Amino acid sequence: MSDRPILILGGTAEASKLATLLVAQGRRVISSLAGRTRDPAKLEGEVRTGGFGGARGLTGYIARENVSLLIDATHPFATQISDNALVAVASTQVPFVRLERPAWHPKPGDRWTSVASLEEAVAAIPTRARVLLALGRQHIASFSRRGDVHFVVRMIDPPETPLDLVDFELELSRPGKVEDETAFLTKKRLTLIVCRNSGGSASYTKIKAARDLGLPVIMIDRPHRPGTHTLIDIESVSQFVDEILGSLRART
Numbered sequence: 001m002s003d004r005p006i007l008i009l010g011g012t013a014e015a016s017k018l019a020t021l022l023v024a025q026g027r028r029v030i031s032s033l034a035g036r037t038r039d040p041a042k043l044e045g046e047v048r049t050g051g052f053g054g055a056r057g058l059t060g061y062i063a064r065e066n067v068s069l070l071i072d073a074t075h076p077f078a079t080q081i082s083d084n085a086l087v088a089v090a091s092t093q094v095p096f097v098r099l100e101r102p103a104w105h106p107k108p109g110d111r112w113t114s115v116a117s118l119e120e121a122v123a124a125i126p127t128r129a130r131v132l133l134a135l136g137r138q139h140i141a142s143f144s145r146r147g148d149v150h151f152v153v154r155m156i157d158p159p160e161t162p163l164d165l166v167d168f169e170l171e172l173s174r175p176g177k178v179e180d181e182t183a184f185l186t187k188k189r190l191t192l193i194v195c196r197n198s199g200g201s202a203s204y205t206k207i208k209a210a211r212d213l214g215l216p217v218i219m220i221d222r223p224h225r226p227g228t229h230t231l232i233d234i235e236s237v238s239q240f241v242d243e244i245l246g247s248l249r250a251r252t
Helices: 013-024 054-064 079-092 118-124 141-145 178-187 205-213 234-251
Strands: 006-009 029-033 046-049 069-072 096-099 111-115 130-134 150-155 168-172 192-196 216-220
Touching: 006 013, 006 079, 013 029, 013 096, 013 234, 054 079, 069 079, 069 234, 079 096, 096 234, 111 118, 118 141, 118 216, 178 205, 192 205, 205 216
Parallel strands: 006 029, 006 069, 029 046, 069 096, 111 216, 130 150, 130 192, 150 168, 192 216
Antiparallel strands: none
16 A cells, blocks of 8 residues: 555545545545535545635645645536646645546426526525425525525524525435435425436436426536546546556656
């Protein structure tokens, strides 16, 4: 195992699987988590939790830890840490790759309304709708002005402060199988889903359930990101790590 660590900016299922694979290969891995989930799943390798203090803090951390390679495997909507990563890479010249799962695309039977922002999603909800808000707790406040809508807010952890919504109920759970999601949507008499185009399989089950039930979905598109070296699966990133670290060893 090299003393120089690979730093993974994580918090996604893909980041966890990548850390497991790299540690099994004998790599030293540090996974960085934002700390928003109170009881995250156990990760292989070393783990740090909390912010770095912006791009400057991340740059300093990379230098202090003598990081050999930076992997941005954060959520597709986690734009701030991804922007900080690009600044830090430019400053340190450390090798870099982004692991980003492909976006979802509508299939026959889907009833999507694509919007570019939370504000557009708020405006697109019809009056008297019963809406599943499948969003992180930091994205709920925008919907507070829709007192004419009943919201079912699903979260993994309870909110630290009361939700600023007029008519809502809170559901503390993770997405289940398609049949579980179908039963949940039916039981709650939901007429609409609002979610972000996160991609991946873990939270796609609600989209499949909505398609089967004929429910409309307001889909918030991914933010436009600067062009960077991006790979879409763990295997490709693992191969990239082999190539980069092999090249670094050849120089020493």
